[in-house]
Amino acid sequence: MVGRAYFRTKEPYVSADTETTTPPCRAAGEDETLRLMAVHAHPDDESSKGAASMARYARSGVEVLVVTLTGGERGDILNQAMDRPEVRANLPRIRMEEMARARDILGVQQQFLGFTDSGLPEGDPPPPLPEGCFALVPVEQAVEPLVRAIRSFRPHVMLTYDENGGYPHPDHIQCHRVSVAAFEAAADPDRYPDSGELWQPLKLYYFATFHQARFTALHEEMVRRGLDSPYAQMIADWEKRAADRAELEITTRVSCGDYFETRDKALLAHATQIDPDGFWFACPREVQRAAWPTEDYHLARSLVDTELPEDDLFAGVREKVCL
Numbered sequence: 001m002v003g004r005a006y007f008r009t010k011e012p013y014v015s016a017d018t019e020t021t022t023p024p025c026r027a028a029g030e031d032e033t034l035r036l037m038a039v040h041a042h043p044d045d046e047s048s049k050g051a052a053s054m055a056r057y058a059r060s061g062v063e064v065l066v067v068t069l070t071g072g073e074r075g076d077i078l079n080q081a082m083d084r085p086e087v088r089a090n091l092p093r094i095r096m097e098e099m100a101r102a103r104d105i106l107g108v109q110q111q112f113l114g115f116t117d118s119g120l121p122e123g124d125p126p127p128p129l130p131e132g133c134f135a136l137v138p139v140e141q142a143v144e145p146l147v148r149a150i151r152s153f154r155p156h157v158m159l160t161y162d163e164n165g166g167y168p169h170p171d172h173i174q175c176h177r178v179s180v181a182a183f184e185a186a187a188d189p190d191r192y193p194d195s196g197e198l199w200q201p202l203k204l205y206y207f208a209t210f211h212q213a214r215f216t217a218l219h220e221e222m223v224r225r226g227l228d229s230p231y232a233q234m235i236a237d238w239e240k241r242a243a244d245r246a247e248l249e250i251t252t253r254v255s256c257g258d259y260f261e262t263r264d265k266a267l268l269a270h271a272t273q274i275d276p277d278g279f280w281f282a283c284p285r286e287v288q289r290a291a292w293p294t295e296d297y298h299l300a301r302s303l304v305d306t307e308l309p310e311d312d313l314f315a316g317v318r319e320k321v322c323l
């Protein structure tokens with residue numbers, strides 16, 4: 001594929017012949033450690049989206065911080081074995097403990113921002129969102145603690161969800177809005193002046209985890225090996241919907257097959273949310289490594305020059321930070 005060079009302006013991209021703007025970022029010092037921040041809606045999201053790439057970057061010396069916006073208080077118990085009264089009664093505390101285990105397995109840092117899970121409204125029509133939940137907090141107000149976290153951790157690269165939230169949970173959609181707004185506001189002296197020293201992250205990515213090409217490749221490899229694929233229906237549904245739904249363009253594929261086991265252990269640490277016999281573990285790891293050994297991303301904003309497609313979230317950043 002022919003590489004494409006992009007420079008950043010207020011719009012996500014303009015072509016290479018347009019004048020570049022000077023990023024308003026503080027000059028990075030020599031030998032500065034690279035830092036990656038992944039912003040997620042609930043505890044467990046970090047283990048199902050980008051977990052293997054985070055583990056890989058953390059092992060290579062990158063500082064990685066997971067920011068979890070809500071406590072996941074309204075998550076359903078999705079693992080039969082954990083659906084017990086004493087678990088239900090203590091779910092917020094248990095989810096925090098699960099998160100701490102997943103954090104240690106992935107080898108990352110983690111911070112809760114303290115918003116309240118909105119729950120996934122189900123029914124037709126769906127019930128109103130509960131008062132005080134994260135999805136009802138005005139964006140301007142919800143952005144402040146994330147701006148504070150960005151200014152404190154000073155990430156070079158940020159990861160979050162696309163405008164559809166990856167899946168239509170109101171907290172995921174709000175997570176997208178808040179992350180994009182914080183990426184823009186963290187270096188703006190007029191925004192949140194009392195929330196820390198200005199910092200401009202250099203790249204913003206959206207997770208592209210659940211896409212058709214990946215599941216098709218997994219399906220075909222399972223069939224080729226004579227295994228029962230659980231993905232046939234899902235792929236058929238996808239094909240039906242394809243006409244009215246554009247998939248996120250994959251700009252960046254991070255090779256991380258060696259960390260799929262770490263990812264799976266982190267997922268299992270979220271014992272109330274993850275069924276060990278369920279969807280997440282339906283495809284053997286060796287099939288995944290053979291058919292699709294990457295985690296994938298969409299580059300949504302960049303203040304550094306880079307060429308697409310990329311195989312590194314820090315492409316264009318390493319050169320700037322570590323020279």
Ligand SMILES: [Zn+2]
Pocket residue numbers: 041042045169172
């Ligand atoms: Zn979630």
